[in-house]
Amino acid sequence: xxxxxxxxxxxxxxxxxxxxxxxxxxxxxxxxxxxxxxxxxxxxxxxxxxxxxxxxxxxxxxxxxxxxxxxxxxxxxxxxxxxxxxxxxxxxxxxxxxxxxxxxxxxxxxxxxxxxxxxxxxxxxxxxxxxxxxxxxxxxxxxxxxxxxxxxxxxxxxxxxxxxxxxxxxxxxxxxxxxxxxxxxxxxxxxxxxxxxxxxxxxxxxxxxxxxxxxxxxxxxxxxxxxxxxxxxxxxxxxxxxxxxxxxxxxxxxxxxxxxxxxxxxxxxxxxxxxxxxxxxxxxxxxxxxxxxxxxxxxxxxxxxxxxxxxxxxxxxxxxxxxxxxxxxxxxxxxxxxxxxxxxxxxxxxxxxxxxxxxxxxxxxxxxxxxxxxxxxxxxxxxxxxxxx
Ligand code: PLP
Numbered sequence: 001x002x003x004x005x006x007x008x009x010x011x012x013x014x015x016x017x018x019x020x021x022x023x024x025x026x027x028x029x030x031x032x033x034x035x036x037x038x039x040x041x042x043x044x045x046x047x048x049x050x051x052x053x054x055x056x057x058x059x060x061x062x063x064x065x066x067x068x069x070x071x072x073x074x075x076x077x078x079x080x081x082x083x084x085x086x087x088x089x090x091x092x093x094x095x096x097x098x099x100x101x102x103x104x105x106x107x108x109x110x111x112x113x114x115x116x117x118x119x120x121x122x123x124x125x126x127x128x129x130x131x132x133x134x135x136x137x138x139x140x141x142x143x144x145x146x147x148x149x150x151x152x153x154x155x156x157x158x159x160x161x162x163x164x165x166x167x168x169x170x171x172x173x174x175x176x177x178x179x180x181x182x183x184x185x186x187x188x189x190x191x192x193x194x195x196x197x198x199x200x201x202x203x204x205x206x207x208x209x210x211x212x213x214x215x216x217x218x219x220x221x222x223x224x225x226x227x228x229x230x231x232x233x234x235x236x237x238x239x240x241x242x243x244x245x246x247x248x249x250x251x252x253x254x255x256x257x258x259x260x261x262x263x264x265x266x267x268x269x270x271x272x273x274x275x276x277x278x279x280x281x282x283x284x285x286x287x288x289x290x291x292x293x294x295x296x297x298x299x300x301x302x303x304x305x306x307x308x309x310x311x312x313x314x315x316x317x318x319x320x321x322x323x324x325x326x327x328x329x330x331x332x333x334x335x336x337x338x339x340x341x342x343x344x345x346x347x348x349x350x351x352x353x354x355x356x357x358x359x360x361x362x363x364x365x366x367x368x369x370x371x372x373x374x375x376x377x378x379x380x381x382x383x384x385x386x387x388x389x
Pocket of ligand 1: 031043177207235247
């Protein structure tokens with residue numbers, strides 16, 4: 001082959017994190033086949049889809065078997081029934097979003113990755129540590145990234161204080177993956193004010209919004225004026241267990257001017273919609289009955305998180321997250337590095353977590369545990385860590 005490739009791909013670090021974790025666990029398991037390994041590293045849900053969602057999937061599948069109710073191509077931006085259900089979901093926690101500004105997708109990762117198509121050579125500001133897609137999608141597009149450190153001093157919630165007035169694309173993730181930290185209304189309002197003052201655009205990732213129950217903002221649009229400076233990405237992956245079913249949405253408010261027609265054009269050109277059956281399942285998840293079931297599942301994960309949090313408190317290990325998030329982000333004890341602590345937990349307690357260094361330079365010395373496991377495994381892991389730490 002003799003064609004020029006996108007050289008920007010060479011700038012992306014190969015994503016070794018989860019494959020490195022898997023490799024180390026595999027090697028350990030091969031050497032110690034008698035040991036039961038408990039995995040608290042995964043960012044995937046384990047509870048099945050809820051009965052309301054399953055009923056909707058069956059019903060929609062039956063509709064596809066009948067010529068009079070069969071559906072072909074879905075509308076590129078999503079069926080109205082789902083765009084309206086999403087708008088009602090926002091209204092249920094007091095946030096006003098127009099159904100026509102909601103774009104249905106196969107999940108937040110695709111939209112976060114694709115949205116960067118709309119921008120030219122612009123400055124990009126990304127928190128560190130953070131979900132790696134923001135960084136890699138901008139590197140692929142040839143942009144340079146400025147990082148803002150989340151650390152113990154700022155509670156892993158960087159603020160705009162001290163930043164220059166350069167207009168930027170600003171990524172915010174709340175509740176954050178991996179730190180579980182959540183912006184307060186005041187904290188988020190600072191960012192909205194900064195974006196408006198500087199002509200910046202906030203790309204707000206609210207994939208874990210359903211874990212919030214303390215009144216913290218579940219959407220950037222809880223802040224006045226955000227519809228003039230923010231796009232929001234959300235997903236049913238963690239809210240409704242859709243990691244394998246695939247459905248999410250992006251809100252691009254009309255008040256952002258050129259951006260909404262550009263996203264419409266981009267989606268109409270490169271995307272052909274989410275399957276009808278999945279959109280019906282998503283509508284069911286967002287119904288009152290469906291959401292009550294989803295919240296019961298989230299409560300289960302949060303109880304797991306509380307078990308882990310209680311242990312960390314008992315051991316005097318500083319951590320964030322675990323209350324409005326399935327993630328607990330802890331400081332590795334005794335000044336240990338992320339991978340050193342990973343090996344200690346694997347070899348001495350057969351518990352697997354995720355080294356913080358994998359989420360950015362500022363994550364070194366930290367470690368992520370998740371509450372997505374079963375109660376039984378979480379309890380057993382907590383007992384083992386209680387003995388070890
Ligand atoms: N945003 C964050 C912060 C995530 O942690 C994840 C998944 O782990 C996503 C987005 C992607 O979610 P989806 O499954 O909707 O693509």
